[in-house]
Amino acid sequence: MTASSLTPIAPETVDYVHGIARRARVAARELALLTRARKDAALLALADAVDAASDVVISANREDLQRGRDNGLTTNLLDRLALDEERVHAVADALRQVATLPDPVGEVVRGSTLANGLAIRQIRVPMGVVGMIYEARPNVTVDAAGLGLKSGNAVLLRGGSAAASTNAALVDVLRTALEQQGLNPDAINLLVEGGHDAARALMTARGLVDLLIPRGGASLIQTVVLESTVPVIETGVGNCHVYVDASADTDMAVQIVTNSKTHRPSVCNAAESLLVHRDAAERIMPALMASLGGAGVTVHGDALSEGYAAAAGAAHLPITPQDDDTEFLSLDISARVVDSLDEAIAHIQEHTSGHTEAIVTADRAAARRFTTEIDAAAVLINASTRFTDGGEFGFGAEIGISTQKLHARGPMALPELTTTKWIVDGDGQVR
Amino acid sequence: MTASSLTPIAPETVDYVHGIARRARVAARELALLTRARKDAALLALADAVDAASDVVISANREDLQRGRDNGLTTNLLDRLALDEERVHAVADALRQVATLPDPVGEVVRGSTLANGLAIRQIRVPMGVVGMIYEARPNVTVDAAGLGLKSGNAVLLRGGSAAASTNAALVDVLRTALEQQGLNPDAINLLVEGGHDAARALMTARGLVDLLIPRGGASLIQTVVLESTVPVIETGVGNCHVYVDASADTDMAVQIVTNSKTHRPSVCNAAESLLVHRDAAERIMPALMASLGGAGVTVHGDALSEGYAAAAGAAHLPITPQDDDTEFLSLDISARVVDSLDEAIAHIQEHTSGHTEAIVTADRAAARRFTTEIDAAAVLINASTRFTDGGEFGFGAEIGISTQKLHARGPMALPELTTTKWIVDGDGQVR
Numbered sequence: 001m002t003a004s005s006l007t008p009i010a011p012e013t014v015d016y017v018h019g020i021a022r023r024a025r026v027a028a029r030e031l032a033l034l035t036r037a038r039k040d041a042a043l044l045a046l047a048d049a050v051d052a053a054s055d056v057v058i059s060a061n062r063e064d065l066q067r068g069r070d071n072g073l074t075t076n077l078l079d080r081l082a083l084d085e086e087r088v089h090a091v092a093d094a095l096r097q098v099a100t101l102p103d104p105v106g107e108v109v110r111g112s113t114l115a116n117g118l119a120i121r122q123i124r125v126p127m128g129v130v131g132m133i134y135e136a137r138p139n140v141t142v143d144a145a146g147l148g149l150k151s152g153n154a155v156l157l158r159g160g161s162a163a164a165s166t167n168a169a170l171v172d173v174l175r176t177a178l179e180q181q182g183l184n185p186d187a188i189n190l191l192v193e194g195g196h197d198a199a200r201a202l203m204t205a206r207g208l209v210d211l212l213i214p215r216g217g218a219s220l221i222q223t224v225v226l227e228s229t230v231p232v233i234e235t236g237v238g239n240c241h242v243y244v245d246a247s248a249d250t251d252m253a254v255q256i257v258t259n260s261k262t263h264r265p266s267v268c269n270a271a272e273s274l275l276v277h278r279d280a281a282e283r284i285m286p287a288l289m290a291s292l293g294g295a296g297v298t299v300h301g302d303a304l305s306e307g308y309a310a311a312a313g314a315a316h317l318p319i320t321p322q323d324d325d326t327e328f329l330s331l332d333i334s335a336r337v338v339d340s341l342d343e344a345i346a347h348i349q350e351h352t353s354g355h356t357e358a359i360v361t362a363d364r365a366a367a368r369r370f371t372t373e374i375d376a377a378a379v380l381i382n383a384s385t386r387f388t389d390g391g392e393f394g395f396g397a398e399i400g401i402s403t404q405k406l407h408a409r410g411p412m413a414l415p416e417l418t419t420t421k422w423i424v425d426g427d428g429q430v431r
Numbered sequence: 432m433t434a435s436s437l438t439p440i441a442p443e444t445v446d447y448v449h450g451i452a453r454r455a456r457v458a459a460r461e462l463a464l465l466t467r468a469r470k471d472a473a474l475l476a477l478a479d480a481v482d483a484a485s486d487v488v489i490s491a492n493r494e495d496l497q498r499g500r501d502n503g504l505t506t507n508l509l510d511r512l513a514l515d516e517e518r519v520h521a522v523a524d525a526l527r528q529v530a531t532l533p534d535p536v537g538e539v540v541r542g543s544t545l546a547n548g549l550a551i552r553q554i555r556v557p558m559g560v561v562g563m564i565y566e567a568r569p570n571v572t573v574d575a576a577g578l579g580l581k582s583g584n585a586v587l588l589r590g591g592s593a594a595a596s597t598n599a600a601l602v603d604v605l606r607t608a609l610e611q612q613g614l615n616p617d618a619i620n621l622l623v624e625g626g627h628d629a630a631r632a633l634m635t636a637r638g639l640v641d642l643l644i645p646r647g648g649a650s651l652i653q654t655v656v657l658e659s660t661v662p663v664i665e666t667g668v669g670n671c672h673v674y675v676d677a678s679a680d681t682d683m684a685v686q687i688v689t690n691s692k693t694h695r696p697s698v699c700n701a702a703e704s705l706l707v708h709r710d711a712a713e714r715i716m717p718a719l720m721a722s723l724g725g726a727g728v729t730v731h732g733d734a735l736s737e738g739y740a741a742a743a744g745a746a747h748l749p750i751t752p753q754d755d756d757t758e759f760l761s762l763d764i765s766a767r768v769v770d771s772l773d774e775a776i777a778h779i780q781e782h783t784s785g786h787t788e789a790i791v792t793a794d795r796a797a798a799r800r801f802t803t804e805i806d807a808a809a810v811l812i813n814a815s816t817r818f819t820d821g822g823e824f825g826f827g828a829e830i831g832i833s834t835q836k837l838h839a840r841g842p843m844a845l846p847e848l849t850t851t852k853w854i855v856d857g858d859g860q861v862r
């Protein structure tokens with residue numbers, strides 16, 4: 001429990017957040033009844049509105065960028081924040097893409113006719129009001145609004161202060177477009193006042209908010225998980241391992257490890273830890289370390305791994321116990337040589353964040369044991385960790401990657417934004 | 432936030448609970464790998480062990496009953512607590528019933544082959560360690576252990592103090608039987624020390640407990656939901672309405688309302704609130720009130736309803752605003768005459784606990800609107816609210832009825848005690 005959770009939230013901030021949440025609930029009831037045709041038409045109209053407002057959005061974005069530079073944001077963060085005409089168009093296109101996806105609402109999940117003649121069926125229905133607390137990238141604002149609309153949910157968004165002007169401009173455009181479609185603008189809401197207290201009021205708005213999804217760094221996610229009394233889906237921290245088995249093909253191991261680490265180091269499905277079976281080390285490590293070194297990776301290795309890294313000319317450091325649990329999100333990887341599959345499995349079981357774990361192997365039995373015994377959202381055989389992704393899995397969209405076990409695990413898309421309802425159809429049955 | 436959540440938990444109690452949870456995690460890893468055949472054989476052995484220990488269990492139960500009488504427990508609670516040979520046999524038979532159910536673990540939920548040749552499939556896997564905090568009935572102890580074992584989960588049980596001796600005897604029998612089957616006894620654990628602090632340590636054992644299910648009264652459930660930092664499934668509070676539409680058949684309405692209210696008034700799927708369309712009141716109310724009155728029900732009615740109740744000789748009281756939100760769990764029902772389907776829907780939307788809501792109608796359009804617009808775990812047409820039940824739905828077992836939207840909604844059985852894992856099978860794919 002953090003100190004902040006013990007300080008009362010300013011009453012006017014509670015009123016502000018609860019007021020928005022109550023209006024969102026009214027909108028959610030209307031959204032739940034919309035046909036797919038109505039929702040898709042609205043999504044296309046929203047996309048057109050974003051395109052048409054490109055200048056306004058870019059101008060608001062310039063304010064954020066200026067403030068960011070004044071506040072000393074890193075170049076990397078500024079780049080994530082920045083919108084130009086092309087990026088605004090991509091944001092609008094994402095809405096058009098959501099319009100093409102099947103509507104999860106109304107899907108019959110299962111059903112049967114009971115012995116007494118009652119026909120029961122479980123169907124997907126919207127959650128209601130979905131809250132989201134997230135950091136810099138403004139495209140998340142529009143993605144969340146679009147996925148929320150398609151799944152029949154009202155959204156209550158709390159973006160990072162770095163993107164405040166951009167988010168406000170975008171939500172303004174979206175709400176106006178909803179009204180022009182004859183829909184309730186309270187389907188899309190942005191919390192702009194109240195600072196951290198507004199986020200806390202959102203986290204504790206039980207009965208008003210049906211689901212809260214944090215997206216951002218580990219500290220943001222932990223705060224939301226620990227301080228929330230509304231249901232939360234934990235997302236995104238990935239200490240992903242690649243285990244190179246004794247039987248692994250050399251080229252395949254080199255390609256998968258290098259791709260897992262270097263394809264996009266700043267994301268949660270990038271590899272952070274390498275384990276190599278002792279029997280494969282002599283054969284695979286030289287090429288593997290040369291490949292990682294060539295891509296600019298620093299190897300945090302045990303004595304053997306560091307030796308191979310040094311010999312191959314890769315940057316290297318001695319591994320620390322902390323490294324085994326570190327999500328570097330950079331061109332760094334921890335590396336250990338292990339004596340057996342058992343040791344690899346035990347190490348991963350101890351250090352996994354439950355996101356993605358991969359094995360490179362030619363051995364059926366090893367693959368079967370690894371996929372059975374490793375407990376994570378995704379377990380991969382002979383494939384890059386970078387594939388754990390809603391887009392790659394063919395979901396067409398992604399609202400986050402759940403690392404918890406309740407409700408959703410792994411990439412989350414439209415169905416994960418729904419709950420279910422049993423409909424029981426009788427003709428007078430009693431017990 | 433309650434005052435108690437601000438008091439630190441005694442460190443020795445944290446050690447005690449976390450120690451048990453850590454041993455349970457080790458057992459959970461072993462359970463996750465058991466075949467269905469192994470688990471079913473164990474369930475049958477557990478059932479035989481419970482039967483064989485009948486005398487020991489009944490003798491422990493006598494201690495609880497004596498203490499309960501000394502502490503002034505109500506006859507109703509004492510009856511729920513009491514075990515005789517027949518009841519112990521029923522408890523054992525429930526384990527045999529669980530053995531006959533399909534194993535949810537390993538079920539392929541969905542899957543596909545991606546354009547790049549990656550074969551992905553989402554399979555059901557156990558949650559890991561499932562905690563349960565519950566009140567009097569000792570059969571819940573064995574049910575939870577059996578459902579946990581079948582779904583590959585270790586269980587960490589915190590029963591009510593009223594059943595302490597019975598629960599301890601039962602868990603002792605179950606753990607010994609596990610050992611005799613060559614299984615890890617830490618698959619089934621009972622928290623016996625530490626009082627309320629032990630429950631709090633369980634509620635905050637993040638990373639050690641994967642899911643916590645409270646079962647009991649509204650105050651127990653609220654405490655668990657608000658104080659837990661581990662994932663919780665909220666169960667059981669049911670302010671269930673029956674709405675009698677203008678077009679309802681008289682006999683059907685009388686039977687459904689009477690059955691919903693009186694079949695077993697103390698359970699969460701019993702009806703607590705009656706709404707009758709004005710156009711049907713004159714036709715249906717006299718017979719309906721006579722039926723409820725004959726069954727000993729007290730009607731908390733608005734002016735019109737109370738008038739009908741009085742005329743039919745049913746006990747009656749004027750309705751209070753609190754009655755609209757009261758889960759009586761007794762032979763009491765609130766009753767209102769409404770002007771329209773719209774008014775009925777609006778009333779239910781305001782007062783529903785999200786458990787079960789029923790309409791009695793002959794009108795297709797009314798049924799369709801009711802099932803579409805009412806947001807609850809189960810929405811029934813022309814059937815008693817008493818059907819919202821895992822056994823009735825054909826699940827073969829029930830661990831509780833979820834009234835939340837995340838993960839599970841409505842009756843929960845074996846599949847709801849699992850999560851999923853994506854297995855991605857490649858031959859060297861990289862991005």
